[in-house]
Amino acid sequence: MCCSSWKYTALAFLVVAVVATGCSKKQTVKSDAGAGAAAPAAGETAAQQAPAAQAPAQPVMTAKQAEAARGVAVTEEKASMFADVRFDFDRSDLRDDAKKTCQEVAAYMKKNPGKKLLVEGHCDDRGTAEYNMALGDRRATSVKNYLVSLGVPTSALSTVSFGKERPLDPGHNEEAWAKNRRAHFVLQ
Amino acid sequence: MAFLAFALFPAAAGAVLYIDINAPGGKRLPLAVGDFVVVSGSPALTRGIPKMLEADLELTQLFDLVPQEAQLEKVVSAHFAGKNLDFPAWKTVGAEAVVIGKVEGRGDQLAIEMRVYDATQGTLIIGKRYSGTPAQVPQIVHRFANEIVYVFTGVRGVFGTEIAFSARDGRGKEIYVVGMDGKGLRKVTGNRSFNLFPRWSPDGRWLAFTSFRTGVPVIYLHNPETGVEKEVVRAGDTKAPGGFSPDGDWLYYSASAGGNSDIHRVRVVGGAREKVAGGWGLEVSPTVSPDGRRIAFASDRAGAPQIYVKDLGSGEERRISQPGVYATSPCWSPAGDRIAFTARAGGRFAIYTVGPDGNDLRPVASLSDADCEDPSFSPDGRQLVYSLRKKGYSALKITSLDGRRERTLVSGLGDVGSPAWSPAR
Missing domain, CATH: 3.40.50.10070 (TolB, N-terminal domain)
Structure with missing residues (x-):
C-alpha cells in the first residue's frame, strides 16, 4: 500500500513538472505575440459590429447550432397525418390493423413521389432501455420493409428508434403501454 | 488526486x-x-x-x-x-x-x-x-x-467511487454522476437531447454513452473532469455501449443495421471495429468478464430475451438464464464469479445473480409492486446499484448481494436508469 501511494505521488510530481514545462513554453510564445494580441481584439469588435450594420434579416445558424437544434428536436412528438402503428408486447410483427394503416401510408407515398417519410419505432417503458432501443429499431424496420413490399421506394424511407425514451402516454397501465408500443410516421 | x-x-x-x-x-x-x-x-x-x-x-x-x-x-x-x-x-x-x-x-x-x-x-x-x-x-x-x-x-472499501446514470430533464435525458454516498450529484451532459447508457472506462476517467445530440444516435467518450468529448461510433442505427475490455483498449457495444442489433467492439484509439456476436435476434448489453476472455449479453434469438455467455477464444456460446423467462442487462462481477441481470417474474422485473456457467441462481432484489432493473456491481463486488421504478416514481438503490442491506442512492429525479458504478478510486 505504502509503495503504491509513493508511486502515485511520484507520478503526480512528474505530471506537475510536465504541465509546468508546458505552461512556461506557452507563456514564452504568448509574450512574443504580446504586441499582436490587441489585433484579434480589434478584429472581434469589427466582427461584432458588422452584423449590426449589414446582417440579413434572418439569423444565420452555424452547422453546430443546427445539429444541436436537431438534437433537441428528437425529444419532441411531431404531429402526423397518419395513425400510429401499434404492436403487441415484445413484438415487432405487424398486426392486421397495422397493415391497414401501412397500406394507407403506402398509397399516399406512391401518390406523392417527392415526399420523404421517417418511421420512428417506440416501446412501452417496461424492460431494459437498451433492449427496448433495439426493439424499437426492429419495429420501425418491420414497418419500413412492409411499405417497401407495397411499392414505396426504399429511398423515400428512413427509420429511427427512440426505444422507451419518448412515451406518447406517460401512464403506467396497459392502456398507456399499448399506445406507446408504436411506429410513428413523420413526413419530412 | x-x-x-x-x-x-x-x-x-x-x-x-x-x-x-x-x-x-x-x-x-x-x-x-x-x-x-x-x-x-x-x-x-x-x-x-x-x-x-x-x-x-x-x-x-x-x-x-x-x-x-x-x-x-x-x-x-x-x-x-x-x-x-x-x-x-x-x-x-x-x-x-x-x-x-x-x-x-x-x-x-x-x-x-x-x-x-x-x-x-x-x-x-x-x-x-x-x-x-x-x-x-x-x-x-x-x-x-x-x-x-x-x-x-479483508476487502477494500469503495468510498470515493461514483455512479453514473441517466435521468429525465425536461423532455430529454441527461447523464448524471453522483458519489456512492449520495453526495456531489452533478449533470455531465446538458444538451437537452437523449443521453443514455453511461459506462465507465476501466481507469474511471471516461464515460461512454449514446447521445442523440446531433439528431442521430452516436456513441461518445466523455471525460467528466475536463469536459473533453470524442466520437467513437457513428456507424449503424440504434447503438449502446456495453463495457470495456479490462485494458480499456476496446469498447464493446450493440449496434443495429436493417432492424437487427448485434454485438461489436471498437478500438477506443484508432476506431477499428469488428463484430463479436450476432445472429438474427436482437443482441444487446454486452458485459466483459474481468479476464477479458468472455462476454455476456442479452439476445432474443430464442423468443424472449435471455442471457448468453460467449467465449471469445473458442466462439462457443451458451445460454445461462432460464428458457422462456424475459432476462436482460447482464453485468459481470469484478471477481468474475457472478453475473447479475434483470428477469421478469410474475409481471415484475427483479434482480438476480447467477454463476457464469448458469448454475447457482440467487435472488437479489424484487418487489411485488415495483420493478428492479439494470444492476451494476460495485468495484469490490459486494454491492449492486440498480434502478427501481414504481408507476411514476423512480430511484437508484444500492443493495448487498443477498438483498439484506439496502439504501436509496438517488430519488427525486424522473426516469432514473442505466446506473453504472465507477471503478475503484
Whole structure:
C-alpha cells in the first residue's frame, strides 16, 4: 500500500513538472505575440459590429447550432397525418390493423413521389432501455420493409428508434403501454 | 488526486478478520471515532472530519458507531507521541475499536494522521498520515475509510467511487454522476437531447454513452473532469455501449443495421471495429468478464430475451438464464464469479445473480409492486446499484448481494436508469 501511494505521488510530481514545462513554453510564445494580441481584439469588435450594420434579416445558424437544434428536436412528438402503428408486447410483427394503416401510408407515398417519410419505432417503458432501443429499431424496420413490399421506394424511407425514451402516454397501465408500443410516421 | 499518503504502521499481515462479511446476518463491530486533535492551525480544521468518517463507515452497515457524547476519554496530542489510550474506558462505552486522528495545518497544506486501535487487545491495527489541501479532505477521509474497511474485512472499501446514470430533464435525458454516498450529484451532459447508457472506462476517467445530440444516435467518450468529448461510433442505427475490455483498449457495444442489433467492439484509439456476436435476434448489453476472455449479453434469438455467455477464444456460446423467462442487462462481477441481470417474474422485473456457467441462481432484489432493473456491481463486488421504478416514481438503490442491506442512492429525479458504478478510486 505504502509503495503504491509513493508511486502515485511520484507520478503526480512528474505530471506537475510536465504541465509546468508546458505552461512556461506557452507563456514564452504568448509574450512574443504580446504586441499582436490587441489585433484579434480589434478584429472581434469589427466582427461584432458588422452584423449590426449589414446582417440579413434572418439569423444565420452555424452547422453546430443546427445539429444541436436537431438534437433537441428528437425529444419532441411531431404531429402526423397518419395513425400510429401499434404492436403487441415484445413484438415487432405487424398486426392486421397495422397493415391497414401501412397500406394507407403506402398509397399516399406512391401518390406523392417527392415526399420523404421517417418511421420512428417506440416501446412501452417496461424492460431494459437498451433492449427496448433495439426493439424499437426492429419495429420501425418491420414497418419500413412492409411499405417497401407495397411499392414505396426504399429511398423515400428512413427509420429511427427512440426505444422507451419518448412515451406518447406517460401512464403506467396497459392502456398507456399499448399506445406507446408504436411506429410513428413523420413526413419530412 | 495528488495528496500524499504514508503508512506509519503497516497493517499486520494476515491479521485476524474482525468482520466476516459473508456471514449471514453478520454481527456489527462496535467502533468509536474520537474527536480529532488540532496541533497547529485553526481548530476549525477538524470540523467535520470525524463526522465524514462516521458517515462512510455507517454506509457499510458493518459497524455500530459509539457516539462522541458517550465517549469517556478525550483524545489529546500526547496520544500520538507515546501516551497509551485508556482502553478500559473505551471498552466501558462498548467500543471494540477506536479511531483517533490529528490535524496539523501548515499554510494551505494539512497533515492528517489517523490510527485505528483494537480496544480489546490494546494494540494498534493501522496508522496512516496524509497531506493535502483542505479541499482534498473528503478524498483523504474516503481513502482512510477504505483502509479501515480493508483491515476489518479483508476487502477494500469503495468510498470515493461514483455512479453514473441517466435521468429525465425536461423532455430529454441527461447523464448524471453522483458519489456512492449520495453526495456531489452533478449533470455531465446538458444538451437537452437523449443521453443514455453511461459506462465507465476501466481507469474511471471516461464515460461512454449514446447521445442523440446531433439528431442521430452516436456513441461518445466523455471525460467528466475536463469536459473533453470524442466520437467513437457513428456507424449503424440504434447503438449502446456495453463495457470495456479490462485494458480499456476496446469498447464493446450493440449496434443495429436493417432492424437487427448485434454485438461489436471498437478500438477506443484508432476506431477499428469488428463484430463479436450476432445472429438474427436482437443482441444487446454486452458485459466483459474481468479476464477479458468472455462476454455476456442479452439476445432474443430464442423468443424472449435471455442471457448468453460467449467465449471469445473458442466462439462457443451458451445460454445461462432460464428458457422462456424475459432476462436482460447482464453485468459481470469484478471477481468474475457472478453475473447479475434483470428477469421478469410474475409481471415484475427483479434482480438476480447467477454463476457464469448458469448454475447457482440467487435472488437479489424484487418487489411485488415495483420493478428492479439494470444492476451494476460495485468495484469490490459486494454491492449492486440498480434502478427501481414504481408507476411514476423512480430511484437508484444500492443493495448487498443477498438483498439484506439496502439504501436509496438517488430519488427525486424522473426516469432514473442505466446506473453504472465507477471503478475503484
